[in-house]
Amino acid sequence: MKLTERIKNIPPYIFAQIDQxxxxxxxxxxxxxxxxxxxxxxPTPDYILDAMTEALRxxxxxxxxxxxxTKPFRQAVADWYKDRFDVELDADKEVISLIGSKxxxxxxxxxxxxxxxxxxxxxxxxxxxKVATLIAGxxxxxxxxxxxxxxxxxxxxIPADICEKANVLFLNYPNNPTxxxxxxxxxxxxxxxxxxxxxxxxxDLAYSEVSYDGYRPKSILxxxxxxKIAIEFHSLSKTFNMTGxxxxxxxxxxxxxxxxxxxxxxxxxxxxxxxxxxxxxxxxHYKEFVQGQNKIYQERRDIIVDGLNELGWNxxxxxxxxxxxxxxxxxxxxxxxxxxxxEKTGIMVVPGTGYGDxxxxxxxxxxxxxxxxxxxxxxxxxxxNIRFS
Ligand SMILES: *Cc1c(COP(=O)(O)O)cnc(C)c1O
Numbered sequence: 001m002k003l004t005e006r007i008k009n010i011p012p013y014i015f016a017q018i019d020q021x022x023x024x025x026x027x028x029x030x031x032x033x034x035x036x037x038x039x040x041x042x043p044t045p046d047y048i049l050d051a052m053t054e055a056l057r058x059x060x061x062x063x064x065x066x067x068x069x070t071k072p073f074r075q076a077v078a079d080w081y082k083d084r085f086d087v088e089l090d091a092d093k094e095v096i097s098l099i100g101s102k103x104x105x106x107x108x109x110x111x112x113x114x115x116x117x118x119x120x121x122x123x124x125x126x127x128x129x130k131v132a133t134l135i136a137g138x139x140x141x142x143x144x145x146x147x148x149x150x151x152x153x154x155x156x157x158i159p160a161d162i163c164e165k166a167n168v169l170f171l172n173y174p175n176n177p178t179x180x181x182x183x184x185x186x187x188x189x190x191x192x193x194x195x196x197x198x199x200x201x202x203x204d205l206a207y208s209e210v211s212y213d214g215y216r217p218k219s220i221l222x223x224x225x226x227x228k229i230a231i232e233f234h235s236l237s238k239t240f241n242m243t244g245x246x247x248x249x250x251x252x253x254x255x256x257x258x259x260x261x262x263x264x265x266x267x268x269x270x271x272x273x274x275x276x277x278x279x280x281x282x283x284x285h286y287k288e289f290v291q292g293q294n295k296i297y298q299e300r301r302d303i304i305v306d307g308l309n310e311l312g313w314n315x316x317x318x319x320x321x322x323x324x325x326x327x328x329x330x331x332x333x334x335x336x337x338x339x340x341x342x343e344k345t346g347i348m349v350v351p352g353t354g355y356g357d358x359x360x361x362x363x364x365x366x367x368x369x370x371x372x373x374x375x376x377x378x379x380x381x382x383x384x385n386i387r388f389s
Contacts, residue, residue: 014354040241051281055274065270069097073276101235101248113138118166124355151180172204179318194229211320307378312388
């Protein structure tokens with residue numbers, strides 16, 4: 001059997017490797033505090049489960065769903081965007097369902113890149129952007145995001161010939177893995193950049209509802225002219241603890257949304273209709289639920305950030321996401337620190353390099369773990385004198 005170059009060039013998915021390390025440590029009898037993968041530990045709320053249970057019993061929901069999502073689901077997405085962001089969407093032309101946003105993001109590169117076209121991507125960034133670019137035959141052009149540039153790609157650093165050949169710019173705010181947020185001015189700048197160079201602005205908004213201290217992330221579609229050049233990827237996964245359910249949406253520029261739909265129609269057959277019924281329910285009651293949940297995450301965030309800062313770090317408290325992005329102590333690389341931490345303390349974190357080489361020198365903590373375990377992690381760090389210096 002011959003494997004394609006395409007397959008050979010794909011690095012192993014980082015979380016699959018981490019799962020393996022974890023399994024090995026567990027087999028050695030280590031009690032692991034897992035601050036690795038960002039997957040909500042809290043359950044999907046009851047009001048969604050009730051809607052799902054009822055929908056499951058209805059045989060009408062057992063047949064193939066419409067490719068683009070049921071009309072009531074697309075309308076619920078449009079209504080939610082109106083209520084949450086004050087953005088008007090045409091449910092027929094500007095909204096499609098996704099089998100989780102990862103699916104839509106991966107297919108976006110097939111939709112918007114011809115072989116040789118450039119995708120401008122943040123480094124570090126969600127690994128799917130780069131790999132899906134390669135799968136599509138595109139060329140990733142990665143730019144560093146870091147403390148110095150406020151975790152915002154410096155658009156004026158991009159040479160003219162790259163702007164010429166680029167077809168896609170990916171943004172992700174609130175950001176995984178850094179927890180960074182974007183300024184309004186930057187989002188406006190990105191739209192102007194997209195319009196000027198005819199580059200589709202793709203916003204990954206997976207974390208819009210996980211935010212703290214009164215901060216409310218914005219949709220890029222809130223900004224003037226965004227719909228002319230932007231598509232946004234969103235998902236119920238992180239907001240409603242529904243990562244395993246696989247339901248998300250792409251919204252924005254009608255031509256872009258329809259083009260993505262054309263690719264998807266030939267690859268998948270949509271989301272189980274009962275899940276779409278549950279998704280409608282989720283979106284229509286988001287306010288009460290999200291507030292309570294963010295209180296829980298905020299308390300967890302404070303435990304970790306305060307705990308690390310007592311040990312010599314000097315971290316700001318992220319305003320959104322369930323991630324804390326921190327430097328490794330001197331003398332370590334991302335990988336060597338993650339291994340040292342696991343072996344000495346049983347605490348599992350993700351090396352920054354899992355998100356691109358510019359993540360070197362950093363690690364990511366996820367707070368999707370109960371408070372008691374986070375307190376345990378801080379206690380172990382103290383006991384083993386793991387400090388920042
Ligand atoms: C989790 C995540 C996604 C994908 O989530 P889905 O479950 O596929 O909707 C997309 N982007 C980022 C940055 C994420 O962290």
